[in-house]
Each structure stands twice: as structure tokens, then as C-alpha cells.
Amino acid sequence: RWRNLKHISGATNISYSEGQTFVDILKVCCYLVQLVPSNSWFVQYMRALQKIQAMLALEVTTKSRLEYLRELQLEYKACCEKISEKHGKSFNYLKHHFLSHAIENFMAKRTSRNQNTRVGEGFQQELSEMYQITNKNAEHQIALIEENEEAMVRLDMQVAMWQKSQEDAGDDLIPPPAPESFVHWSLGAPERRLSPMSFESKQRNNPLFRNLNLRQYLARHHTAHPLRMEQDFEIMPCKALVNFQSSVNWKSERDILRC
Structure with missing residues (x-):
């Protein structure tokens, strides 16, 4: 199951969208075989393209995988030629051309991270919003629309400059409040409660919890809440949830921190 997958109806009617939409369409194109004739070149085309996408998603690869990727490129090229011949489809666009240089780029850069054309998709959101209206x-x-928005921005800038020029330098200005700090992590995904002895036994083979004694740890680091030796208590283990910005599509993501 794909996380954060868009459910798109009428994918063939989409004339313009951001790159993530088409990536989501590729993830569910396995159902295409139910809509086209058997042994269709479209099915073979999508199969070859998805295999290529999977191979290019590997940030580190081997020579044998690159050789397999070259075979996939030949298969993909044959499918494109057949589709162009039968249906007049043109594959003359930049991202399609980049696929022919994928292996050379991989060999030169040693990784596919620097060869992602989806990084710039985040800068097209404004244009996409304009297109919708x-x-x-x-x-x-x-x-x-762009001319009108540019004019409005220039007016706002002129008003702000005029207001700043009217300020009296001798007035005691109240400094603006400091922005609230953004906590990029939180506790979540709680597990069932455990006694200290059960938790220590469960983490016995974990090097991060080697020689752990919960009572001693709490007595040393949480002096505000002292525990008596005879006092029973339970703990609730939780995962650390981290909020971050993806370096692939520049979207805000949330995931479990794994050390």
C-alpha cells in the first residue's frame, strides 16, 4: 500500500498537473491491463517504464543492475517506436530524452539523487493554481493573472515604503514578538505499558539499552519526581515522530525516527 497516494478519477482527462500527480498515476497503472486488449503495446510500455523507474530510484547500484537497466531501455525504446507507429504518439520531450542518458549520468555521478527532475515541481504550484481558474x-x-498579481505586489511594496518613511525615528517602537519555535518532533505510536523489569528484559539485546537500569536512570535524571525503591510504576514506550521537508519534492513529511 502506497502512503499518501492520491486517488485520481479520470486520469486520461488531466491536461495539466504537477509531477507528483503523474507519479501517483504510474503507481496504479497496473489496472491498465483490464482496459486495453491483451498484449497491447501500452501495457508493455508501462511495464518497461515502471521497471526503469524502480531501477533509477536506487541511489546506489551495481554494474549488473546498470546492464539490466540498459536492457530495459532497449525494451522501452521498442515499445515507444511501436506506439508512435500505430498511434502517432510523439515522445519528443525533455524528460523522455533524459532516460536515454540515465546510465551515463549514473556512472558519472555515482548516484541518481542529483538527476531528479521533480525537484523543480514545487515551484510550479503558483502556475498550477492560475491554470485551475x-x-x-x-x-x-x-x-x-500574473500581470495583475505583479501590479498588486508592487502596490503593496509602495505602501510599505511610504509607511516606513512616515515613521518617526524618535518614537518608542514595540518590538514584534519573537516567532514561536517550531518543534519538529513529537512522541507517538505508543505501545502497551510495561513494568521496568519487562522493558529491560525486552531490550536486553539492544546495544542502545546496554546495562540499563530504569530506576537508577530516573533517580539520576528526573530528580523532581523521585521514586521509592518499593514503589511500582509502568512505562509506555513511544516512537519519535519527526516532521521534516523532503529533499526530493520539497513537501512536508512525517515519519518515525529510526536510529
């Missing part, structure tokens, strides 16, 4: 004449309308 246009009709068929999208290019002209987007240009007008």
Missing part, C-alpha cells in the same frame, strides 16, 4: 485560452489568461 482559466478556460481553454489558458496561456493568455495566465499572463493577465
